[in-house]
Amino acid sequence: MPETKMTARDVKVFYGEKQAIKGVSIDVDMDNVTAFIGPSGCGKSTFLRTLNRMNDTVASARVEGTITLDGEDIYAPSMDVVQLRARVGMVFQKPNPFPKSIYENIAYGPRIHGLAHAKADLDVIVEKSLRRAGLWDEVKDRLHDSGTALSGGQQQRLCIGRAIAVEPEVILMDEPCSALDPIATAKIEELIHELRGRYAIVIVTHNMQQAARVSQRTAFFHLGELVEYGVTSDIFTNPRQERTKDYITGRYG
Amino acid sequence: MAEHTIKAFDQEMDKLRGLIAEMGGRAESAIEKAMLALQRHDKVMAAEVVAEDKRIDAIEAEVEKLAIEIIALRAPMANDLRDVIAALKIVGVVERIGDYAKNIAKRVPLISANQRTQEPIALLPSMGQVAGEMVQDVLNAFAARDADLAVAVVERDTVVDDFYNSVFRTLVTFMVENPKTISECAHLLFIAKNIERIGDHATNVAEMVYYAATGQTLPDRERGGAAAEG
Numbered sequence: 001m002p003e004t005k006m007t008a009r010d011v012k013v014f015y016g017e018k019q020a021i022k023g024v025s026i027d028v029d030m031d032n033v034t035a036f037i038g039p040s041g042c043g044k045s046t047f048l049r050t051l052n053r054m055n056d057t058v059a060s061a062r063v064e065g066t067i068t069l070d071g072e073d074i075y076a077p078s079m080d081v082v083q084l085r086a087r088v089g090m091v092f093q094k095p096n097p098f099p100k101s102i103y104e105n106i107a108y109g110p111r112i113h114g115l116a117h118a119k120a121d122l123d124v125i126v127e128k129s130l131r132r133a134g135l136w137d138e139v140k141d142r143l144h145d146s147g148t149a150l151s152g153g154q155q156q157r158l159c160i161g162r163a164i165a166v167e168p169e170v171i172l173m174d175e176p177c178s179a180l181d182p183i184a185t186a187k188i189e190e191l192i193h194e195l196r197g198r199y200a201i202v203i204v205t206h207n208m209q210q211a212a213r214v215s216q217r218t219a220f221f222h223l224g225e226l227v228e229y230g231v232t233s234d235i236f237t238n239p240r241q242e243r244t245k246d247y248i249t250g251r252y253g
Numbered sequence: 254m255a256e257h258t259i260k261a262f263d264q265e266m267d268k269l270r271g272l273i274a275e276m277g278g279r280a281e282s283a284i285e286k287a288m289l290a291l292q293r294h295d296k297v298m299a300a301e302v303v304a305e306d307k308r309i310d311a312i313e314a315e316v317e318k319l320a321i322e323i324i325a326l327r328a329p330m331a332n333d334l335r336d337v338i339a340a341l342k343i344v345g346v347v348e349r350i351g352d353y354a355k356n357i358a359k360r361v362p363l364i365s366a367n368q369r370t371q372e373p374i375a376l377l378p379s380m381g382q383v384a385g386e387m388v389q390d391v392l393n394a395f396a397a398r399d400a401d402l403a404v405a406v407v408e409r410d411t412v413v414d415d416f417y418n419s420v421f422r423t424l425v426t427f428m429v430e431n432p433k434t435i436s437e438c439a440h441l442l443f444i445a446k447n448i449e450r451i452g453d454h455a456t457n458v459a460e461m462v463y464y465a466a467t468g469q470t471l472p473d474r475e476r477g478g479a480a481a482e483g
Binding site: 208236237238239244245248249250251252 | 255256259262329331333335
């Protein structure tokens, strides 16, 4: 059995009066990349954001139910949210490097989290993170150029490197390739494949082929419900639920 | 079933089903005509069966091309994917069924009209009819995504096998008693074997149809047994 990293039980999310997530229970494990798919507004991104309490930043949002990381309730009052977000990193739809050098983009997190202070230690983390993000060879000679000067695909890998630098346990990716061309997308997908096993990875994607390519587990969301969750190859060859079938075969709506 | 958001995809899938239905109709009619030609010793009709097999081969090529295009351009999923893959596999088998009918037709001129062994020849058309109906039904089952009909086809294979065993015994007895008929009986035996193989192939197709329709493989116990002899 793969090691369960995060567990959600009967999670409900409300934006004011409106209920966006209607009682979702799911386990995320270390060995498998988990993809969340579903039409716009189905709640997949909202649910992803509950996993590192990004919804806390939305004033009207309210989360019910239980979410644990290694058995620990992440919504417990004692939970340090800054620490949580270091353990559960996030990569967004649009690459959002800091307007600083490539080096500083990576070094910033480890420095503020106290993982390293000496320049030599930071150098090691920067190189290791950029290597894991598959970016090192492309940027090693210009580490002090601005991160925003990189191409979109390189920026996104820089953001993944930035997430990796603080040694997270889980990486959440919210449509990480939707702003990228097919080649940059393929590089990110290959990177996800390489990172699998080292981190628990959850990816939200509108691109079903991408879910099929990168994940081993797929969860289909619809109208705030988790309709079906299973082995990716089963979901794409023989889904159990009519709604899943209609969506993945292009019959939805 | 609901339509695809992209209508052209529906049209392509319909075309695929239409081609397979046509192929099934032609294969069934080839079997029927081959049996009729055998019964009447009609060499002209037998030659027609041989000539018409080219159309079955052409449909196979057309389905393969269309299926590959659908996979490349539409990236079909779930039941759509199973249907396209089943279509690809089915046409290969139906093409083989057509070849068996053609082979039967080719033997018709080789069986001399004056010393025909009437008894086994009388059995063969009934056997051919069952096999031909299996082919027709199983391709209808594909078109209608009808798993029950596919199971019914599988169950009917034992009828063909029983026919075969009966024809086999009859022919062996004939050959022992009338060694002069051995050459003719050998052809009839091959014809019976061809029909028996057609039944097996229809059964294979039924298993593919069942999988395409349900996503499950057909449980073993529902599969027909093989012919006991020869």
